[in-house]
Amino acid sequence: MIAPDWFREDRLPHIYCTGCGNGTVLNCTLAAVEEMGWERSETAFISGIGCSSRAPGYILADSLHTTHGRALAFATGVKMAKPDLNVVVFTGDGDLAAIGGNHFIHACRRNVDMTVVCMNNQIYGMTGGQGSPTTPLGAISTTTPYGASEPAFDLAELAVAAGANYVARWTSYHVKELTRAVTTGMQTPGLAFIEVRTQCPTNYGRHNKLRSVPAMIEHLRSHAMLVEKRDRLAREGRPIPEGTFTVGELVRRNRPAMGVKQ
């Protein structure tokens, strides 16, 4: 087990389904916390509602499991009251971009000093597989039985546009790269947003011809394209393959931030 000092072992095994990517993201985030050498007493984990948002319940540190979509609002409050705390937010695509969309853009705009890890499984996992703002075009969900017809949000690009100091995207397959990105995010003052494309075999894979867990991971792996490669293709005027998404560091900058530790 990774980071045994940070897991509430008495709460394991966790509630996640077989092969759910959320457990992997939790491993990588805690590995990053361990690498940072943070003390348990100076670290708080905050989340909203959803499968992804249950993550803090498995961590041996103070946590807030708040209302749906409001994780960033609570986290901003925590940071304003106690800027010395290290704040990590776990959230899902529905939690962050649907009901919590406004909190998301404003937390990025304010550049509140915290690390936000979004487990983007492109679906409302917990409530039975309704479409979310990141469900890709054509995907089947319980609310889009004929295929999603609305364009999806690109969460990482949204965070870049809204002003976050650090933005990266990886998948639950890229465990080493993801851990490094979360660590870099934690080191960067201001808001660090790390989007993780994860698999929800139960409520996404099952309806979209990706029944097995390895099939879902293979889909993530083969559709991920390094930002550098995408930029090179664009420069050379070559086509960017359909259905791919960028992975890597999208931005690292030094805009004025709020709530930075003195």
Place this chain on the structure above:
Amino acid sequence: MKLVIDESRCKGCNLCVLVCPYGIFREGTELNSRGVVSPVLDRPERCTNCRLQALYGRMLCGVCHMICPDQAIAWVEERPFEPHRVEVEF
């Protein structure tokens, strides 16, 4: 060191089977007492961690350990004089 799967946690997703460069994890075929088909280990002593973790004093490779969503993979100390297969450097 010895590679072990904690069967009280493993849910049988087979992600470890997918990622191990040595193919040490193989899809299992038998249900365990929890009703889960956990992977079986094929000559785990080939894992770099079994051979060199103690020498280097840190985790090597470790991708199975990181990707395992159920925190079920670990390396434990062997008991003294535990029977050993001959270790082969690949």
